[in-house]
Amino acid sequence: MKCVRCLTDNASKVAEAPDGSKAWEVYFCNRCDFVWRSSEEPEVIDPDKRDPWFQMADVEVEDIPVFSPVPPLRK
Amino acid sequence: MGENSLRGFLEKLEKAGQLVHYTDEVIPEPEIRRIGRAAVDIAAGNTGPAVLIENIKGYKGKRVAINVLGTWANNAVMLGMDKDTPLKEQFYAFAERWAGGSDGELKWIENAPCQEVKVTKDINLYELLPLFRVNKYDGGFYFSKASVVTRDPEEPDNVDKQNVGMYRIQVQGPDTLGIQVLPFHDGGIHLRKAEEMGVALPVAICLGVHPVNSLMASAPLNFDQSEYKYAAAFMGEPQVLTKTLSGNLDVPAYAEIVLEGEFVPRERYPEGPFGEFPGSYSGSRRQFRIKLNAVTTRKNPIFENLYVGRPWTEHDTLIGLNTSATLYFQLRETMPEVKAVNALYQHGLTIIVATDNRFGCYAKTVAMRLASTPHGTNYAKNIIMVDGDVDPFNLVQVMWALSTRVRPQKDVIVIPNTPGMPLDPCSEPPGIGGKLIIDATTPAPPEIARDVRMVDSIPEAEAYQKILIDLQKKAAK
Numbered sequence: 233m234k235c236v237r238c239l240t241d242n243a244s245k246v247a248e249a250p251d252g253s254k255a256w257e258v259y260f261c262n263r264c265d266f267v268w269r270s271s272e273e274p275e276v277i278d279p280d281k282r283d284p285w286f287q288m289a290d291v292e293v294e295d296i297p298v299f300s301p302v303p304p305l306r307k
Numbered sequence: 308m309g310e311n312s313l314r315g316f317l318e319k320l321e322k323a324g325q326l327v328h329y330t331d332e333v334i335p336e337p338e339i340r341r342i343g344r345a346a347v348d349i350a351a352g353n354t355g356p357a358v359l360i361e362n363i364k365g366y367k368g369k370r371v372a373i374n375v376l377g378t379w380a381n382n383a384v385m386l387g388m389d390k391d392t393p394l395k396e397q398f399y400a401f402a403e404r405w406a407g408g409s410d411g412e413l414k415w416i417e418n419a420p421c422q423e424v425k426v427t428k429d430i431n432l433y434e435l436l437p438l439f440r441v442n443k444y445d446g447g448f449y450f451s452k453a454s455v456v457t458r459d460p461e462e463p464d465n466v467d468k469q470n471v472g473m474y475r476i477q478v479q480g481p482d483t484l485g486i487q488v489l490p491f492h493d494g495g496i497h498l499r500k501a502e503e504m505g506v507a508l509p510v511a512i513c514l515g516v517h518p519v520n521s522l523m524a525s526a527p528l529n530f531d532q533s534e535y536k537y538a539a540a541f542m543g544e545p546q547v548l549t550k551t552l553s554g555n556l557d558v559p560a561y562a563e564i565v566l567e568g569e570f571v572p573r574e575r576y577p578e579g580p581f582g583e584f585p586g587s588y589s590g591s592r593r594q595f596r597i598k599l600n601a602v603t604t605r606k607n608p609i610f611e612n613l614y615v616g617r618p619w620t621e622h623d624t625l626i627g628l629n630t631s632a633t634l635y636f637q638l639r640e641t642m643p644e645v646k647a648v649n650a651l652y653q654h655g656l657t658i659i660v661a662t663d664n665r666f667g668c669y670a671k672t673v674a675m676r677l678a679s680t681p682h683g684t685n686y687a688k689n690i691i692m693v694d695g696d697v698d699p700f701n702l703v704q705v706m707w708a709l710s711t712r713v714r715p716q717k718d719v720i721v722i723p724n725t726p727g728m729p730l731d732p733c734s735e736p737p738g739i740g741g742k743l744i745i746d747a748t749t750p751a752p753p754e755i756a757r758d759v760r761m762v763d764s765i766p767e768a769e770a771y772q773k774i775l776i777d778l779q780k781k782a783a784k
Contacts, residue, residue: 237446247433248479249365250436256335256365258433263578265479267447269440271364272336274448286444286580287592293577298593299729300490302573306503 235261236268236279238288264288311547312420312561313515313611316385317372320357320519323384328330329360335439339363339371341613343621344442352619354380354390359609366437371448372611376518377419377621381626385518393415398628398647404541407633409532410420411546413466414722419549419560421513426602427552431481436514436564438478446591447485449581451622452475452613454513454524455486456556460504463555470494471534473525476512476597484512484568485578489729491634491685493530498570498595507569509554510597515563517542517613518625524686526629527682532674534558552601563608568599585646585653586617610646627651630682637680642673649699655682656731657689659699667754671720674744678725685728685738692746696764708747718746 235243242263249255256271266288274281329342342358349355355378376382380390386400389457432438438448453476459468470493471623477485488494503509513520519541523534525547535557539546548557553567553624575593593740615622627650634655635648644663652658662673672693677683693699693708713719720743727740734740750756 234588247431250369250434251365253365253367262479262480263577265477265485266444267477267479267564269336270332270420272440275444276336280734283444286588291591292592296591296593298490298575300495300498300575300595301576301590303503 233259233261235266236277236289237261237266237286238264239279240264249279263293264291269275311345311517311542311544311559313372313375313517313563313609314561316375316517317357317359317609319384320381321381322392325356325378325381325384325390327356327358329434330362332364333360334364337438337443338490339373339439340441340443340614343377344616345613345623347377347620349378351365353377353380354625357381360614361584363437368513368607369437370563371437371439371608372515372609374523374615374621374626375611375613376521376625377613378624378711379548381518382624397700398631398700398771400633401596401628402632403557404543404635405537405629405636407537407540409528409536409540411536412485413533413535413539413557414545414547415548416549416559416560419547420560420695421549421558421560421565422603423606424604424608424750425552426601427600430599430602432478432548432566432599433481435604437782438610442588442616444588445477445581446577446579447477447479449625450478450484450512450514450612451615452521452611453514453626454520454559455488455494455589455596456511456513456558456720457494457508458556459473460482460501460506460508461496466557467533467536468731469495469533469535469557470530471520471524473521473584475581479576479578479596482568482599484599485576486593486595486597487537487578487581487592493528496530501570501692502573502574505572509551509559509569511551511554511556512566512568512597513558513562513564514566515609516559516593517561522625522629525626527633529681552603564602564604564610566599567601567603568597571596571598581615583730584615584622585730585732587730590729597650623651626654630655634680634682638676639674644669644695645673647697647699650687651700652733654728655686656728657691658683659691659693661693661695661699662748663695664748664751667714667751668746669743669751670730670748672744674746678722678742678744685726687742688727688731688740689743690745692748693745697755705747709745712747712749713745719772720746
C-alpha cells in the first residue's frame with residue numbers, strides 16, 4: 233500500500249491492537265521507514281493534510297544525509 | 308536509595324505524592340503526548356507528578372510511565388531530599404554523590420526479574436509494548452529514554468569500556484530499530500571499530516530502569532568510565548546486573564524491558580525526523596539499524612518513555628544536573644575558584660558559571676576552559692560568568708549580575724567558527740557554531756574597577772525565611 237509520507241507503494245500492515253479490540257492497525261514503509269497508526273490525527277496520516285515540509289515524495293533515499301559515515305575496512 | 312529499579316522509585320514517588328495513576332481510557336496518539344506535556348508543564352517543570360497511564364486503547368493491560376524524572380520535585384525524591392528542596396541545594400547534593408566517581412561495586416545475579424518473560428521469535432514490538440508517537444511529525448514511535456549497552460569490540464571483556472548511552476531510537480519494522488549514535492559518542496567509537504572490523508556489534512536496549520541509571524546513561528562520562536560503577540557509587544549500593552541471553556552484555560537486573568540484538572554492519576537506513584531537546588525537529592538522516600533477536604521483560608512490564616520537545620521537558624531535568632556536575636568537577640580540577648555550574652539549558656548550549664576571580668579577567672579564562680571541555684567543545688555556546696557569591700541557578704541573581712557588572716566593550720567576547728552542536732537549530736552548517744562569553748563578574752586587580760560599594764547579602768535572613776513560611780502556613784489554616 234501507499235506510504236503517507238513518501239507516497240510510494242512500499243508500506244504494509246505490521247501490527248493490530250494486541251488486545252483484540254481492532255482499535256487500530258500500524259503500518260510501516262520499508263523505503264522511508266515511516267510508521268503510522270490508523271487512529272492518528274489527519275495531519276499525521278493523511279498525505280493531503282500533512283505539513284509538506286515533512287513529506288518525502290521527492291527525496292531519494294541515497295540523498296538523505298549520513299552523520300556517521302561507513303569507515304574503511306581494516307586490512 | 309531503595310530497590311535499584313523503576314518500580315522501587317515509583318513507590319518512593321507515590322509516598323511523596325509525586326505519582327498519579329491515569330485510569331481513564333486514552334488513545335495512544337495524541338493523548339499520551341499531551342499527558343506527558345502537561346505533567347512537566349505544571350509549575351514550569353517544578354512540581355508536576357510522574358504519571359502511570361493504565362488504560363490505553365488497543366493496549367489493554369499494558370502501562371506507560373511518563374515524566375518519572377520530569378520535575379525538580381521528583382529529582383529531589385531521587386536524591387532522598389524533601390520535594391521542595393531549592394535547586395542549588397539539589398545541585399550540591401547531586402555533586403556530592405557524583406564525587407563518588409567510578410568506584411561503585413557491581414554484582415551479577417542469575418534468573419533476574421528482567422528475564423521473567425522471554426520472547427525470542429516472532430518479535431513484534433508494536434504488539435509487545437504500548438508504543439506511541441512522541442511528537443506529531445516524528446518519523447515513527449520512539450524510545451526517548453533508552454539505555455543502550457555495547458562493548459568495545461577490541462576489548463570485549465573490559466567492563467569499564469562497556470558503554471551505557473542514551474540515544475534516540477525509532478521503532479521501524481516489528482523487530483528492527485533505527486538509532487542515532489553520533490561519532491563523538493562513546494557508543495559511536497564502539498560502532499566505528501566494529502564496522503572497521505566488518506563485524507555486527509551486539510547491543511542491549513534497556514527500558515524502564517532506576518532514574519540514576521538513566522542519568523548516568525545520559526551523562527558525558529569519559530570513554531573508560533563505567534556508567535554502572537558511577538550509578539552504584541551515586542546510590543551508595545551495588546549495581547545489580549545480569550547477562551543478556553544472547554551475549555556478554557550487562558543489563559540492570561531489575562529493568563522492566565530489555566531488547567537484545569545486533570547492529571547491521573556497514574549499512575545506513577532512513578531515520579527521523581524527531582522533535583529534539585532544543586525544541587526543533589531534526590531532519591531525516593540515514594542512521595544505524597539494529598535487528599533484534601530477543602525481548603525479555605518483567606511480568607506485566609511498565610513501558611517508560613519521556614516527552615521531549617519545546618523546553619522545559621523531562622529531557623532537561625534528566626540531563627541538567629549530570630551535565631552541570633560533570634563540568635563543575637572538570638573545571639575544579641585546575642580552577643578551584645569555581646563555585647557552581649548551571650548547564651541546565653538545552654544540554655548546556657547556555658551555561659552559567661559562578662566563580663571567584665583569582666586575578667583580573669580570570670573568569671574569561673574559566674569560560675575558555677569550559678569551552679574546551681569534551682562536552683563544552685560542541686555544546687557550550689553561550690557562557691555567562693557570574694561572581695562566586697551569585698547563585699547561578701537563581702535567574703533573578705544572574706540577571707542582576709548581567710545588569711550591573713557587564714561592560715559591553717570589555718566583557719562580551721564572540722569567538723566565531725568553532726565546533727557547534729548539530730541539533731542546535733542555528734548551527735550552520737550543522738556542527739559549526741561560535742562561542743559567546745559574557746563576563747558578569749566583578750573586576751579584580753590588576754584590573755581597575757570603579758570604586759563602588761555593593762549592598763551586602765544578608766545570609767542571616769535565611770533563618771527567618773523558615774519562621775515566615777511557618778507563620779504563613781498557620782495564617783492559611
